[in-house]
Amino acid sequence: MQNITAIILAAGKGVRMKSALPKVLHKLCGKPLIYYIIKEIKKAGIKRIIVIVGQQSEVVKEAVADLFEGIEFIEQKKLLGTANALDQTKNNLKKEDNILVLPGDTPLITAATLKRLIAARKQDNSCTLLSAYLSFPRGYGRIIRRDKKIIEIKEERDVSSGEKKIKEVNSGVYLFKTRPLFRALSQITPDNKKREYYLTDIISLFARQDLKIDSVLIFENETLGINTREELARAEKIMQKRILEKLFKKGISVIDPATTYISEEVKIGVDTTIYPSTFIEGNVKIGRNCQIGPFAHIRGDCLIGDNVIIGNFVEIVRCKIRDNCRIKHHSYLGDCLLGEGVNIGAGTVVANYDGKRKNQTIIGENVFIGSGTILVAPLRIGKGAITGAGSVILKNRDVPAGTTVAGVPAHLI
Secondary structure (H helix, E strand, O other): OOOEEEEEEEOOOOHHHOOOOOHHHOEEOOEEHHHHHHHHHHHOOOOEEEEEEOOOHHHHHHHHHHHOOOOEEEEOOOOOOHHHHHHOOHHHOOOOOEEEEEEOOOOOOOHHHHHHHHHHOOOOEEEEEEEEEOOOOOOOOEEEEEOOEEEEEEOHHHOOOOHHHOOEEEEEEEEEEHHHHHHHHOOOOOOOOOOOOOOOHHHHHHHHOOOEEEEEEOOHHHHOOOOOHHHHHHHHHHHHHHHHHHHHHOOOEEOOHHHOEEOOOOEEOOOOEEOOOOEEOOOEEEOOOOEEOOOOEEEOOEEEOOOOEEEEEEEEEOOEEOOOOEEEEEEEEEOEEEOOOOEEOOOOEEEOEOOOOEOOEEEOOOOEEOOOOEEEOOEEEOOOOEEOOOOEEOOOOOEOOOOEEEOOOOEEO
């Protein structure tokens, strides 16, 4: 989208999170908070994105750069508030007509809402902001109006007892015109309890100068800022609901959403059924017409083909599983490649870690792994081979195609 630059304010310490990790890097459904904001900005069609960093700036830069290409960074050397943070960008935005400002801790904002904000802007608006009406607005800055016009935003810590009753709150998302914005930023003073330069003060400055301020109402959930672990847990529940709703629309069944966890980047094919108490997280792709769970755990980089059954109390990590495989009971598979039609018997364990490195196990097509087998990686099991129940196949003792092995350690029969 031309002539709009998005600026994400991500310099804060996040003191209330009680963590050594920068607040914007705390995970929500498997991804950092800031990931969702950048993703939705991009979905809204905005190409230029600047992230203001401060606390542990290099850590934040590295994490964001791993997720997205082309993101710009500007460092706020001293954490003097949101207005001061935005002021750091003035030399980078001379040619921009509009600036979209977002806090780095509001991961529930959506591209649809950002598009509504952009569509609502008028030529004579100096600022168009997002607001919401909350039944319990505690903790949020209040929108102060006179004759229905916005004249001020007051932070929670600075509002009077009467103003605390106001239900309309500030989301922290604004669309500014560049020229009046930077002119007003230079006039903001730290006249508040924290002695910081508040970006919200710009609204009263605009109002006194008779500059036009408008607002767009949004859903309550999208205003949720993550300042505490409790708020992070609330956001997790909301984001999980969104993820599952998308899966339902694509033809995937989730038997019990309340006990199912599926992270943001997971992809699942049509007609697959996810049974209760199943956790799927990481870069996982599951094919069509699969049955997953109950009590299954799939994580890491996993690629699962079509018509696969992964049953109860099965854990899989960093595995590639071809079509028509069966792993139905009480098994652990790590760093495996399974050909088509493999049957993994109950209680099978792949010993993939030797204390220094993770090793791979390759299992050929139509292999039958007997119950209670232990496979010590690195190892190859040839096409059509069979292992007897309770066998232990030692590392590098590859099993030839079409053979049967059994025993401890396993030997050819």
